[in-house]
Amino acid sequence: MVNFLWGNIFRHSRKDRHLQAILKECPLFEHLSAGELRFLAEIVHVRSYQPGEVVFFEGEIGVGMYIICHGEIEVYARYNDEEELVATLSAGDFLGESSLVEVESRRTATARAKQELKTIGFFKTDLKEITARSPLLGVKILTALGQVLALRLRATSEKIIELKQEVNRFKESRPTP
Amino acid sequence: MILSNGERQSIIRRNQRIKLITFLGVLVLLIAIIVLVENMLLSSLLAFVMSYLLSPIANRLERTGVPRWLAVTMTFAGVSLFLFGFGFIIFPVLAEQISSFRLDVPKYIEGTTRLLNHIESRINALVGDFYAVNLSEQAEDILIAWTTSLFVDLPRVLSNSLTTLFLAPFIAFFLLKDGRAMTHRLFGLVPNYLFEFTLIVFHQVNDQMGHFIRARLLEALIVGLAVFLGLWAMGFPYAPLIGAFAGLTNLIPYVGPFIGAIPALAIALVNGESALTIGLALGVFGIAQLIDIFLLIPVIVAKIVDLHPLTVVIAIIIGAQLMGVLGMLISIPLASAFKVIFVNLYHHTLNFRA
Numbered sequence: 001m002v003n004f005l006w007g008n009i010f011r012h013s014r015k016d017r018h019l020q021a022i023l024k025e026c027p028l029f030e031h032l033s034a035g036e037l038r039f040l041a042e043i044v045h046v047r048s049y050q051p052g053e054v055v056f057f058e059g060e061i062g063v064g065m066y067i068i069c070h071g072e073i074e075v076y077a078r079y080n081d082e083e084e085l086v087a088t089l090s091a092g093d094f095l096g097e098s099s100l101v102e103v104e105s106r107r108t109a110t111a112r113a114k115q116e117l118k119t120i121g122f123f124k125t126d127l128k129e130i131t132a133r134s135p136l137l138g139v140k141i142l143t144a145l146g147q148v149l150a151l152r153l154r155a156t157s158e159k160i161i162e163l164k165q166e167v168n169r170f171k172e173s174r175p176t177p
Numbered sequence: 178m179i180l181s182n183g184e185r186q187s188i189i190r191r192n193q194r195i196k197l198i199t200f201l202g203v204l205v206l207l208i209a210i211i212v213l214v215e216n217m218l219l220s221s222l223l224a225f226v227m228s229y230l231l232s233p234i235a236n237r238l239e240r241t242g243v244p245r246w247l248a249v250t251m252t253f254a255g256v257s258l259f260l261f262g263f264g265f266i267i268f269p270v271l272a273e274q275i276s277s278f279r280l281d282v283p284k285y286i287e288g289t290t291r292l293l294n295h296i297e298s299r300i301n302a303l304v305g306d307f308y309a310v311n312l313s314e315q316a317e318d319i320l321i322a323w324t325t326s327l328f329v330d331l332p333r334v335l336s337n338s339l340t341t342l343f344l345a346p347f348i349a350f351f352l353l354k355d356g357r358a359m360t361h362r363l364f365g366l367v368p369n370y371l372f373e374f375t376l377i378v379f380h381q382v383n384d385q386m387g388h389f390i391r392a393r394l395l396e397a398l399i400v401g402l403a404v405f406l407g408l409w410a411m412g413f414p415y416a417p418l419i420g421a422f423a424g425l426t427n428l429i430p431y432v433g434p435f436i437g438a439i440p441a442l443a444i445a446l447v448n449g450e451s452a453l454t455i456g457l458a459l460g461v462f463g464i465a466q467l468i469d470i471f472l473l474i475p476v477i478v479a480k481i482v483d484l485h486p487l488t489v490v491i492a493i494i495i496g497a498q499l500m501g502v503l504g505m506l507i508s509i510p511l512a513s514a515f516k517v518i519f520v521n522l523y524h525h526t527l528n529f530r531a
Contacts, residue, residue: 050189133239
């Protein structure tokens with residue numbers, strides 16, 4: 001739909017506009033102007049995967065994030081030597097963003113394509129290039145990244161509080177010997 | 178149609194193999210074109226040097242909000258204008274020096290031979306009974322061969338490579354403007370399981386090369402300038418030529434600085450300069466080297482991958498045997514690139530998938 005509406009405004013190819021529309025939906029890039037999105041679209045990497053193909057392995061050094069264009073990603077984490085499905089992500093979702101700022105961070109789960117999958121890869125080196133060529137755009141993206149990471153941190157903290165409360169309730173409910 | 182897990186995996190593996198072969202094929206083809214097509218190697222090397230030198234300027238311009246193509250065009254236009262103006266001042270001086278030096282060359286060769294004859298007769302007077310030393314004959318041949326290669330081959334190479342002189346900036350312009358898009362296309366061919374790794378290694382090598390080329394050229398410029406200023410202040414003949422030569426040879430590690438001092442020493446000895454003048458001239462080279470070692474290397478060259486001195490010397494020898502002076506100059510950046518690639522491959526295979 002969006003492509004159709006933008007059809008006559010930009011002379012860029014349909015594919016690129018589609019790419020920009022997907023980027024615009026990602027919280028990391030939602031504040032960017034049309035020009036900035038065009039700049040970004042030239043920098044990111046579009047990758048295709050076969051069903052069952054691995055996007056990244058748990059334990060691997062991560063160097064960037066992926067946004068799903070279409071298809072689904074299944075995320076597996078290893079518990080006691082057994083792979084367990086922890087999440088299924090679909091178009092518009094993104095993963096791995098913390099590795100954009102972490103040093104030598106390792107992937108905490110394995111991501112595998114469920115069907116034919118197309119992703120947009122955005123990596124540390126891309127972020128570095130953006131800050132070198134357009135620092136203002138770099139600041140915008142880094143601020144948004146900070147907000148995303150803060151939200152994740154808040155969600156994690158809330159989860160911890162919830163779990164603590166549950167542990168306490170469990171302790172209280174147990175009859176004291 | 179529902180595929181079994183095994184069938185899926187074999188399709189994935191086959192596709193990855195095809196992608197890998199295509200990627201490596203394109204790489205090999207590019208390298209083959211660069212190495213095999215006449216004038217291409219030198220042009221591409223020069224183009225890489227130019228694009229590494231100019232990319233910080235283009236990036237800085239781009240940061241002001243100018244589109245990339247305009248930033249690159251402005252950079253090229255500005256630098257050409259500067260070089261043109263600079264050339265107007267420096268070329269007549271250098272040309273005059275080179276032509277007068279060329280006239281003087283036979284005198285210097287003869288003088289050096291005479292000097293060596295003198296040394297030889299002294300040595301022979303000492304050890305002649307045991308072993309006849311014959312320096313001058315060999316030395317004269319070597320000197321004549323060297324100077325011919327310098328004054329006959331060099332201009333020939335330069336004029337033959339008018340193509341190079343046009344081709345190099347042309348390639349550099351598009352490397353700067355579209356290099357990103359080109360590598361992007363190439364990365365598109367990399368199979369998924371190697372993609373992140375290729376991306377990291379490429380950028381590390383690219384950064385290293387950029388640092389290396391900018392740092393070494395700046396270092397050479399400052400050393401050459403220091404030698405020129407020192408000799409010029411002394412009123413030494415051919416100071417600009419000797420300075421330019423010293424700057425150029427300074428690009429070759431360890432041996433370069435010594436080679437750089439030879440012409441000045443030869444000129445001084447042949448002209449029969451006083452010991453004081455010779456000492457002062459050598460002092461100028463010494464000071465330039467001290468500036469290099471204690472100021473330039475720690476401040477601007479330190480970021481470069483460090484290679485062991487032995488590796489450096491072996492790389493230079495290999496380079497010299499394969500490609501002469503050009504080989505000596507490019508051996509070190511190439512050795513550093515190989516080191517970055519191999520260190521990363523090793524690191525990758527050991528740690529990337531822990």
